Amino acid sequence: MTTPAPTQPCPCGRLGPNKKPLTLAQCCGRYVGHLDDTPAPDAEALMRSRYTAHVLCDARYIVDTWYIATRPSASPEFELEPGTKWLALEVRDHRVIDADHAEVEFVARYRVAGRGVRLHERSRFVREDGRWYYVDGDTR
Template sequence: MTPAAPCPCGRVDARGRPLAFAQCCGPFLAGFASQPAPDAETLMRSRYSAFVLQDGPYLLATWHPSTRPPAVDFEPGLKWLGLDVRDHRVLDPTHAEVEFVARSRLAGRGHRLHERSRFVREEGRWFYVDGDLS
């Protein structure tokens, strides 16, 4: 992914133009230790970009230790097609939920992942905890 390429998460600027990867999720993926996502929606978007780019270390680093798997497996041949963030609810200063639909294609068949994800903030960092699929 080049820095000028549109970010996989699909975030747009005020004029509706796609943000470049370098201005959107790129800094979070490149510098988790020094640049945490400022809110749960941004973390969720950066995690989607990490799935697109198959960045397992970032996904594990942003997964809460209480629910983190030992490894992240990527489906061979899966192509992520887009992300639609439907809702971002801040429940309190340390808890939030993000509802999204992620579209993908595998072996010529389209798929939709519709999830309401839960996030927790600890020591200034947001972490993905778990989610409910619809």
């Protein structure tokens, strides 16, 4: 997989105020690979950056942003499915429940082993010590 240049559109598809795609550097590139310095500011930004981490094959970021209580037990060996091609992300809803809890509904499309897959999920997030984490989600 070729990593997109920081000036290319961010894989998450977020648009700026001018309705043009934000670059990787302006968007998720600030968080992926920079978790200690720059955590995502809200649940939607974290969800988008986790999608981008899938595109970039950055399993470490995905594990590190997963809430410890719900993280897969094999997290040190967590691997992404080889040959997965992520195609698009659509954020449908971002609901703030309170200062430390939020939900994000999204649809992610990808292809694996030549088969198209559509993942529709309402994900739950929690903020702990000022940092957002993915908890779990319900798929549709």
